[in-house]
Amino acid sequence: MLGAISSCSTSARPSDDSSAAIGSTSTTLAPSDFSATSSSSSSSTSTTVPSSVYDPYDNAHPATVAVGTVTDEWVTTPDGRRRHFRLYVPTGVAVSSENVPLLVALHGGLGSSEQFAANSGFDELAEANGFLVVYPDGIRAIPERPGLQTWNGGYCCGPAADRNVDDVAYVRFLLDLLTARFDIDPSRVFAAGHSNGAIMAYRL
Numbered sequence: 001m002l003g004a005i006s007s008c009s010t011s012a013r014p015s016d017d018s019s020a021a022i023g024s025t026s027t028t029l030a031p032s033d034f035s036a037t038s039s040s041s042s043s044s045t046s047t048t049v050p051s052s053v054y055d056p057y058d059n060a061h062p063a064t065v066a067v068g069t070v071t072d073e074w075v076t077t078p079d080g081r082r083r084h085f086r087l088y089v090p091t092g093v094a095v096s097s098e099n100v101p102l103l104v105a106l107h108g109g110l111g112s113s114e115q116f117a118a119n120s121g122f123d124e125l126a127e128a129n130g131f132l133v134v135y136p137d138g139i140r141a142i143p144e145r146p147g148l149q150t151w152n153g154g155y156c157c158g159p160a161a162d163r164n165v166d167d168v169a170y171v172r173f174l175l176d177l178l179t180a181r182f183d184i185d186p187s188r189v190f191a192a193g194h195s196n197g198a199i200m201a202y203r204l
Contacts, residue, residue, distance in 0.1 A: 066123035067091055077173050079166060085174060086113040086135040090127045095181065101131035101188035102178065104171060104204070106138075106197030109157045112147040113137045116194065132182065134174055138196075139165050153199030171204060 068090040077083055093100055103126070107116035113135035117123060126133045138149035139160040150158035152165045160167060171191075178184060193201035 066127045068093075068123070068127055070117075070123075075173070075177065077170050079169065081139075081165075081170075083170055084113065084137040086117055086137075087178075088117070088123045088126055088133040088135075090130055090132075092127075092130045093132060093182070098183045099185040099188075100182050102175075102182075102184050102190070103131055103133045104174070104189070104191040104201075105133050105135045106151060106191065106193035106200045107135065107149070108194040108198075109150050109196035110141060110148045111194070111197070112149055115147070116197070120192075120194075122192070131188075132178065132184070134178060136171060136174060138167065138200075139163070151193075151196050151200035153196060154203050156199055157196040167200060168204060 066088065068088055071087045071089075072084065073087065074082055074084050103122060105113075105116055105120060105122050107113060117133075117135050122133045125131075138151045139158075140146065141148045141150050141158045150160040152160040152163075152167045155161065159165075175184075175189065191201040191204045193199070
C-alpha cells in the first residue's frame with residue numbers, strides 16, 4: 001500500500017573468522033573512499049576516517065523554517081471512533097498543485113502527533129522539498145491521559161493491539177480524505193514511523 005521508511009539503528013564491528021556468521025557480508029573500499037589513513041611502525045593497526053557521513057537531512061537547508069499551514073482535525077472513522085490527525089501543508093503546495101507527494105508520519109508508542117511533529121523534523125523537510133505530511137494519532141493507552149497513544153501493529157502494542165483496533169483502515173480512510181482534497185501522486189505516498197509507529201509503517 002505504502003512505501004515504508006522506519007526508524008532504525010545500525011552497528012558495525014570488525015570481522016574475523018571466529019565472528020563470521022551465515023548471511024554476513026563484507027565490502028572492500030578503495031583508498032579513495034577515505035580521507036585519511038594513519039599507521040604506526042610499532043603497531044600493525046591502522047585507522048581510517050570516512051570522507052563523508054550520510055546525512056538523512058541533507059536536502060533540508062539549515063535555515064529552512066516550517067512556515068506552512070498546520071491544521072488539527074478530528075474525523076469519525078467507519079468503525080465509529082473519533083480520531084485526530086495533524087496535517088502540514090508547505091507553502092509551495094496548494095489545492096491546485098499536481099502530483100503532490102505525501103508522507104504518513106506515525107508516532108511511537110505512548111507518543112502523539114504533536115510530539116512526533118516537533119521531534120522528527122519532517123515539517124522542515126516538507127517545506128524544503130514540497131510534500132504533505134499527515135500525522136495520525138493512535139488510540140489512548142490511558143483514557144484519562146491524552147497524548148499517550150499506541151498503534152495496532154499486528155502483534156504490538158498496548159490497548160490498540162489488545163482491542164484489535166483497525167488502524168490500517170484508519171490510515172486508508174485518511175488517504176481517501178486527503179486524496180479528495182489534493183492531487184496526491186499515488187506512486188509517492190510513504191509511511192515513516194518510530195518504534196511502535198515503525199511497526200505500524202511496516203504493516204501498512
